[in-house]
Amino acid sequence: MKKLLILTQQFFYSSLVLAILFVIWGAVFPKSMLFISNLALDFITDKFGWLYLFSVFGFLIFVVAISLSKYGNIKLGKDDDIPEYSTFSWIAMLFTSGMAIGLVFWSVAEPITHFASPPFGLAHTPESATLALRYAFFHWGLHPWGIYSLVGLSLGYFQYRKGLPILISSVFYPILGERIHGPIGQIIDILAVFATVFGLSTSLGLGTLQINSGLNFLYGVPESNIIHLLIIGIMTVVFTGAAVLGIEKGIQFIANRIFYLALILMVFILLFGPTTFILKMLTNTTGSYLHNILSMSLWINPFTENDWMGSWTLFYWAWWISWGPFVGQFIARISRGRTIREFVIGVLIVPTIFSFLWLGIFGSAALEIEVFGNGGIVDAVTQNVASALFVTLANYPLSMITSIIAILLVAGFFVTSADAGTYVIAMLTSNGSLKPNDSIKAIWGAILGSVASVLLLAGGLVALQTAAIVAALPFMFVMMAMVYSFIKAISSEDT
Numbered sequence: 001m002k003k004l005l006i007l008t009q010q011f012f013y014s015s016l017v018l019a020i021l022f023v024i025w026g027a028v029f030p031k032s033m034l035f036i037s038n039l040a041l042d043f044i045t046d047k048f049g050w051l052y053l054f055s056v057f058g059f060l061i062f063v064v065a066i067s068l069s070k071y072g073n074i075k076l077g078k079d080d081d082i083p084e085y086s087t088f089s090w091i092a093m094l095f096t097s098g099m100a101i102g103l104v105f106w107s108v109a110e111p112i113t114h115f116a117s118p119p120f121g122l123a124h125t126p127e128s129a130t131l132a133l134r135y136a137f138f139h140w141g142l143h144p145w146g147i148y149s150l151v152g153l154s155l156g157y158f159q160y161r162k163g164l165p166i167l168i169s170s171v172f173y174p175i176l177g178e179r180i181h182g183p184i185g186q187i188i189d190i191l192a193v194f195a196t197v198f199g200l201s202t203s204l205g206l207g208t209l210q211i212n213s214g215l216n217f218l219y220g221v222p223e224s225n226i227i228h229l230l231i232i233g234i235m236t237v238v239f240t241g242a243a244v245l246g247i248e249k250g251i252q253f254i255a256n257r258i259f260y261l262a263l264i265l266m267v268f269i270l271l272f273g274p275t276t277f278i279l280k281m282l283t284n285t286t287g288s289y290l291h292n293i294l295s296m297s298l299w300i301n302p303f304t305e306n307d308w309m310g311s312w313t314l315f316y317w318a319w320w321i322s323w324g325p326f327v328g329q330f331i332a333r334i335s336r337g338r339t340i341r342e343f344v345i346g347v348l349i350v351p352t353i354f355s356f357l358w359l360g361i362f363g364s365a366a367l368e369i370e371v372f373g374n375g376g377i378v379d380a381v382t383q384n385v386a387s388a389l390f391v392t393l394a395n396y397p398l399s400m401i402t403s404i405i406a407i408l409l410v411a412g413f414f415v416t417s418a419d420a421g422t423y424v425i426a427m428l429t430s431n432g433s434l435k436p437n438d439s440i441k442a443i444w445g446a447i448l449g450s451v452a453s454v455l456l457l458a459g460g461l462v463a464l465q466t467a468a469i470v471a472a473l474p475f476m477f478v479m480m481a482m483v484y485s486f487i488k489a490i491s492s493e494d495t
Contacts (some may be wrong), residue, residue, distance in 0.1 A: 015193045015429055019447045026454030034458045037466045044473055045310040050300055052317045055476055057297040060146030062483055063153060063344050071490050072341030076156035081337035091350050092259040093334055093416075101413035102319075103140060103358055104406065105206045109381050109388035110136045110312075111363035115370060116378045119308045124378075129367045130288065133281060136363055137289045138296045139313065140355045142348060144320035149347045150479060151328025153340065154486045160336045162489070165432035168192040168325055172481065174488040191474045192325035193428055197451055198471035199322030200421040204452040206386075207414040208232050213386035214407040218400065223384070228456050232449050235411065239418035240445030243426070244438045254419070258412035265405050266361050272396050273365040274372075281367070282360035289356075315465045318472035324479065326424040333424075333434075366392045418448055 026033045066072070075081055083090070114132030116123055121131060154171045164170035169185035176184060208231045215221035242254065270278060289296075300309055335343055366377050369392065380391040393402045425444045426436035455463045 015190055018190075018194070019197060019451070023447070023450045023454055026451075026458050030454065030458035033454075034463055034466075037463065037470055040470045041310070041466045044469060045314050048473060049309060049314050052314050052321075052476065053298055053300060055480060056143050056147060056317045056321070059150045059479065059483070060143055060297075063146055063149040063348065066153070066486075066490070067341045067344035067348075071493060072339065072344075074157075074340050074490070074493055075161070076153070076332070076338055076340065076343060077160035077336045081160070083335070083337040085334055087346075089256060090334060091346065092256050093420075094331055094347060094351055101203050101207045101410060101417050103355060104389065104410050104413060105210050105386065106136070106140075107359055107362040107389060108366040108377065108392045109385045110139070111359070112366050112370065112377050112381045112388060113385070114312075115367060116382070117308075119312075124370075126371065129371055130281075130284065133285045133359065133363050133367065134288045134292065135296070135312070136359045137285055137356055138293070139316045140359060141289065141352050142293075143297070143317070144323075145348045145352055147320045147324050147479070148327045148331060149344050150482065150486075151324040152331040152335065152347060153343060154482050155328055156332035156335050156343065157340075157486065157490070159332060159432075166329070166333070166427055166434065167432045168329070168428070168478070170432070172485050174485050175481070188478060189428055191478055193425055195322040195324065195471050195475040196326040196421055196425055196428075197448060198467045199319060199324075200326065200418060200448055201451040201455055202319060202322070202465065202468040203417055204232065204235070204414060204448065205456050207410050207417075208235070208452065208456065209386040210389070210410050211235075211407055211414070213384060214390050214403055214410070217387060217390040217394075218403055218407075225457055229453055232453050232456075235414050235418070236445055236449030239415045240422060240442055242415055242419040243422040243441045243445060254412055254416050258409060258416065261405055261409055261412065262358070265402060265409065266358055268398075268402060269365050269393075269396065270361050273361070274368045277368045277372075278361055278364040281364040282356070285360060286356060310469075311465070315469055318469035318476075319465075321472040321476050321479065322468050324475065325428075326421045329424040329427065330420045362389070362392065365396075369395055418445070422448060 085093070111129075111132040114135055115128050118128045118131050119135065121128055151168075155166070155168070158164045158170045158173065159166050162170075162173070164173055164180075167180075167185070167189055168191075169176075169180040169188040172185070172188065173180055179185065180188075208228050211231050212221065212223050212227050215227075216223050221227060331347060335346075338346070366388070369375065370377055373395070377388065377391050381388045389406055390403050393399050393406060396402065422441050422445045423436070425448075426441045427433060429444070430436040430440055455467055
């Protein structure tokens with residue numbers, strides 16, 4: 001026990017010191033940090049871009065296959081365990097903690113950007129509009145939730161069925177045995193911590209940009225680094241406080257209410273926007289997505305520098321991988337008692353459907369304005385990508401109210417994502433304790449806010465995207481090994 005306590009303290013302090021050193025580097029030498037990060041980005045996208053595509057598609061295929069196999073009826077827990085949360089609360093927490101802050105940010109900006117600058121074909125055409133929404137579906141559909149499903153499934157299985165600590169390293173017990181409690185296990189968990197820190201910081205940076213853009217749109221609040229730091233500071237206090245309150249009082253309470261707000265805004269645009277056009281685009285794009293999912297999953301142009309691919313698909317796959325440790329850990333934490341098949345269906349299908357509805361409604365509404373209406377959204381996105389949603393809402397009734405709701409959504413998703421991330425990092429650095437010390441939560445909350453701040457100051461949106469891609473590479477290899485370890489363990493189940 002004493003040896004375990006020493007290892008836990010070493011892990012916590014080594015992770016903390018490395019995180020603080022990065023914050024100092026970004027604060028004191030921002031140009032140096034951005035330069036090194038860009039070099040790493042160029043190397044990764046050039047040498048490993050193809051591997052990102054293969055691995056993410058492979059993760060998706062694996063979780064679908066395991067859920068349809070004879071192992072699908074195995075519970076994440078003992079055979080008589082029952083789910084802790086209602087299905088609605090479970091789904092609400094899945095979605096709001098999984099990706100909602102980014103989905104609000106890119107719901108208009110991504111389709112409009114692809115419309116104006118598609119991966120192939122002519123821009124500003126009906127064809128590019130269809131292609132734009134299809135790739136938005138692709139980036140926010142089954143593939144990211146396949147990543148989350150793999151990590152969450154593995155963690156839930158080893159934690160609740162095998163009784164191992166709530167740590168990423170526990171997944172590798174079939175391969176490493178008791179060595180998961182030593183230096184090798186610590187390295188795995190440190191990689192998970194840093195993937196989480198940078199993945200979350202990217203999302204918090206996007207949320208900060210969009211909150212500031214909304215306040216500028218509504219009240220003329222200037223968009224500047226000082227305002228960005230103020231927003232991050234305020235939100236850090238809020239989400240750290242929510243993390244200290246605990247999962248039941250904090251995340252569940254906020255997630256349920258934000259989920260309702262998201263539904264209200266989505267239904268409003270569907271009813272007061274171009275309803276028929278939206279429904280046609282939803283139908284057409286869903287069919288196009290399903291028809292082209294294989295080719296999109298493995299498409300990369302070997303004859304170019306892959307600038308579009310690096311800015312979009314590779315960035316997204318890396319972003320989702322970097323979110324994998326914390327979202328996987330979090331959804332495992334709230335999924336005890338559910339079967340593997342129920343878990344995969346819930347995690348893979350339900351949030352994907354909601355993402356399609358959200359993107360289809362907001363993306364189609366914006367594209368309709370560009371193709372058939374007064375336009376102006378492409379120009380707005382070109383000048384400030386964070387303004388896309390607010391410029392679109394301005395074309396419909398009650399734009400002041402809907403814009404305020406949008407700001408509340410971003411703020412709420414900011415809190416739930418960072419709240420869940422803070423809780424998970426605290427668990428990882430507390431030897432998997434379900435009730436990590438409040439001071440540890442507060443420390444990691446401050447670190448998350450600090451990393452988001454230095455990335456924004458160093459290079460804004462580009463720095464945020466670069467950090468996510470670079471931080472995700474090591475954990476991608478961890479996830480590959482995770483597949484092998486899970487297969488090795490579950491094959492011994494008596495089914």
